[in-house]
Amino acid sequence: MKTAIDVKEIWKEYVKTESSGANLRESLLRIPRQLFKTRQEKFYALQNVSFSLEKGESIALVGKNGAGKSTMLKILARITPPTRGECIIYGKIASLLEVGTGFHPELTGRENIFLNGSILGMKKNDINARFDEIVEFSGVASFIDTQLKKYSSGMQMRLAFSVAAFLNADILLIDEVFGVGDTEFQQKSLEKLRQISQDKGKSVIFVSHDLDILSKLTTRGILLQDGCITADTDIHSCISKYRDSF
């Protein structure tokens, strides 16, 4: 088995001051404090986190709010750098920390597919090739040349999910993007996610609080507690350990 992601001793530190010096005056005021090394209150969102992911494997990150799940995804997605440690990613990575990133209400559904697709890292040709599939999956075909602001919120979410579902990447990071639309669409999207997670060429990391869905989609779970990994086992024992922690 080849490795898809290798996470080595990642730490992420945030400074807990009320303001990080968002304006010039505060920044200047901070200089003397920094010179005399006044103790700044630090907060570790991740502490010495290491794991690796095989190609084709799907895992779930489980944990309470603030346990560091999203921070981990943000580091892997290269949105924020780690404070210490290193991650190596083999292959093309795409992150879905939210569906419909960059959707613009003034643009039509068609235009938003292209805009959103390119933001998620798709090439124009890829989008063209998958365009019909995306539209069909979303079920908004008859409104595709209507401005997005005239869509119902459910329709917007369905379109957003559909673009994301047809992303062409080796590794996918998916944060709480289930449960979009009506029951029928939820079933359909869950089925799509299951297909993606079982795809031998794709590696997926799921983050969700919906434990039932996670246990259906993945076989392995990593439990994060206060920024540390406390379990890295099969998904069912991971979930039961998580439930015990309450």
Add this chain to the structure above:
Amino acid sequence: MEEKKIIIRPQNAFRFRTAELLEYREMIYFFAWRDTKIRYRHVLLGIIWAIVQPLFMALVFTGILHTGLKVPTGDTPVFLYFLSGIIVWNFFSQSVIFSSTSMLANAHIIRKVYFPRLAVPLAAIFTKLIDFVIDLIFFTVVALVYKFIFNHNINISGVWLALLLAFPVLAIFTTSVSIFLSGLNVRFRDVRNFIPYFIQIMFFLTPVIYTTRAGNYPLLKTILELNPLNFCIEIFRSNITAETFQLITIPWATVVLLIFSYLAAIYTFRKMEDNFADMI
């Protein structure tokens, strides 16, 4: 198939990453396309709006300013004289204003997706580049009217050759200032309060409504030599009515300032880029 390998480390050291930017060129195109489309979608006059503002400014300068303050424009029609300066100035000022707010306007995307952050201000400049080209076409049309209807001696090919030489200077300077301020605006939100003053001061340090030809002011000359916009406007204006092409040598001070501003802009932006998502 060759596999991509990405290594994520703390605070990436300073590097240019030009290749990566090229890889994301489609995204830059889509950002610019979005902003242009949204701007003109509901507007009946559409693209005409790009012309209205410089047209009115040039009319006001010609009608009001010139009657009181005689600007020695030589053979060049006063209207064309002002219009040329305004078009160059507008590209610079509009780009700086629009790109410096672009990072915050796209904050929701920056927080959720990775891409080279330079794509955002660059796309903003491209949006303004479209207006710039429309303005130049408008200028050419007006110049042709002067040539064939009012029988002025106007050298269209000279104008475009001058523009070709001025453009790299204008583009590098505009991009540098835009990138510098857009990056800084993420780190220090009060930068946006400073931008209107900066634009105002720059306006007076740029020969849009005056000329450097008459009189001998050593201090003004030095200041203007440091302003790359001066070179762009001068070479543009000198060739509107010139019979033979007027090649203006670019002052050393301009070259030095261009290189310095470009390096400073790229350096500051790249230094801060990795942490934008945490700050924005």
